Amino acid sequence: MNAAELLSHHHLKKSSARISIIRALQELETPASEPEISNKMGIHYDRTTFYRSIQTMVEAGLIRKIVVDKLVVRYALRDKPDHAHFYCDNCQQLTCLEDIHPGPYRLPAGFQTRESDVIIRGLCNSCSNHLPIETIH
């Protein structure tokens, strides 16, 4: 599904910023940070517009915002069912754990879930294999 189709699917106007953000995310194929996305978007990039566009698309459900930790925020197209994410403390790579689905959670009476996040931090397979234990503090 291309950028224009995704936008009309979510009842959003087509606009240059939105289209280039979506294309950047499609090329990157993995959840990406603002700097990573802006690199793909080339010149004529405005940070304010980025944040406003991202927010619109997040609220529309087109894009997923994954907050691993303060200073570690990644964005991804919401093209797969919700799933947990693994963040490697060593190599900073974010891995989609598409087999781990959040919830459903049994909440106290009256609480309404809008969205849930599962973030697992640790060492990824590559780092736990290649790293001598002493260097992991």
Add this chain to the structure above:
Amino acid sequence: MNAAELLSHHHLKKSSARISIIRALQELETPASEPEISNKMGIHYDRTTFYRSIQTMVEAGLIRKIVVDKLVVRYALRDKPDHAHFYCDNCQQLTCLEDIHPGPYRLPAGFQTRESDVIIRGLCNSCSNHLPIETIH
């Protein structure tokens, strides 16, 4: 358990900053942000020292850092078993869901979990009762 005992329990030096952070968290009784904690700490507050002290105590396992979203970070004493947290999009209150425990998760081979977070966002019981539906956008 008082502040000094908690520190020695975790093999950390007693220091004025650490003690007053712990006391603030004990008084607040709920996960609190840096501004909330610093208010409780009164005058003679230094933000750099706060962040260095918090980091030390988080790494020692004395304090839990709960990242709800960028610009929404809360800290709490790690005095209960790990549990999920509910963040109300309307009133911004963070509720401990002590009955919901994260994981254990079955990860791909080689992945090692160090810590996991479950954040559920939506409307709390108070807000879903009192709020007319139209005002929830």
Add this chain to the structure above:
DNA sequence: TTCTTGGTGCAACATTGTTGCATTTGATAC
């Protein structure tokens, strides 16, 4: 083509966390 709503670009600002370095303090040994 015109109209209108909403998107964009820019400047200024806000919040939260970090780094370097000189000074002070807590814990231990004497």
Add this chain to the structure above:
DNA sequence: GTATCAAATGCAACAATGTTGCACCAAGAA
């Protein structure tokens, strides 16, 4: 108690990320 030394603190400067106000522009509908 006093000396010692590593570690904690305080301050200034900086960095990263997101927000707000406002003038201008562009997409989509009439």
